[in-house]
Amino acid sequence: MVTVTWLGHAAFMFKHSGFTFMIDPFLANPNCPIKGIPTGIDVILITHGHSDHIGSTVDILKANPSCKVFCNVEIATYLSKKVSNNVVGFNKGGTVGIGGNFKVTMVDALHSSDIDTDEGILPGGTPAGFVVKGNGTSFYFSGDTDVFSDMAVINDLYQPEYAFLCIGDFYTMGPVQAAYSVNKTVIPMHYGTFPALTGTPEELEKCIKTNTKVLTLKFGSAYDM
Numbered sequence: 001m002v003t004v005t006w007l008g009h010a011a012f013m014f015k016h017s018g019f020t021f022m023i024d025p026f027l028a029n030p031n032c033p034i035k036g037i038p039t040g041i042d043v044i045l046i047t048h049g050h051s052d053h054i055g056s057t058v059d060i061l062k063a064n065p066s067c068k069v070f071c072n073v074e075i076a077t078y079l080s081k082k083v084s085n086n087v088v089g090f091n092k093g094g095t096v097g098i099g100g101n102f103k104v105t106m107v108d109a110l111h112s113s114d115i116d117t118d119e120g121i122l123p124g125g126t127p128a129g130f131v132v133k134g135n136g137t138s139f140y141f142s143g144d145t146d147v148f149s150d151m152a153v154i155n156d157l158y159q160p161e162y163a164f165l166c167i168g169d170f171y172t173m174g175p176v177q178a179a180y181s182v183n184k185t186v187i188p189m190h191y192g193t194f195p196a197l198t199g200t201p202e203e204l205e206k207c208i209k210t211n212t213k214v215l216t217l218k219f220g221s222a223y224d225m
Helices: 057-063 073-080 150-156 175-181 199-207
Strands: 003-006 010-015 019-023 041-045 069-071 085-088 097-099 101-107 114-116 118-121 128-136 137-141 162-166 185-189 223-225
Touching: 003 185, 010 199, 019 097, 041 057, 041 097, 041 162, 057 073, 057 199, 069 097, 069 175, 073 085, 162 175, 185 199, 199 223
Parallel strands: 019 041, 041 069, 069 085, 137 162, 162 185
Antiparallel strands: 003 010, 003 223, 010 019, 097 101, 101 128, 114 118, 128 137
16 A cells, blocks of 8 residues: 655655655645655656745755656756756656556646746746656546646556646636546545635535545545555
């Protein structure tokens, strides 16, 4: 089993047999149960360039010298100028082994991806989602996106058991669009962090017309997938 812990917003930590990876580690969000910068992190995955997704990546890398980051080429170029850690840039359709018997495929998303810096806004490539497989589980992580027809391709091709979907609305799709795209078990994310993100898991459940299960995680609580 793979243990997942929601760190608030779209930040998650995954553990299996001593291997730990994070996705979009925005640890400064008000719901994050982690205080300070964690150690023992082996890998970080980043879906796109916005500050609420790159988040604490640079600080985590500095505290974890052997940690690797996997992201698109543009974000990798940016991060490589900030840290000396191993930063791996790949692209949509590509599959990489991240360690711990996990493989990750980068897939599409509909959003924006510029990187906010003290020097101004930098190009962050195009946004992405991930399909993660390994150790008896598989899941689709949408990143920030609107619903799009190729979600059906992702489902048919990779057949993930779980789907982590943004539901907050305003900056991403809300419950109505997420309900249209769900399959099997959906874990809602990217909601409740700020007042603008008004979508809720309850609304999502009301909108779903299939037998899809909504699994609502609590901040800081571990769940075995």
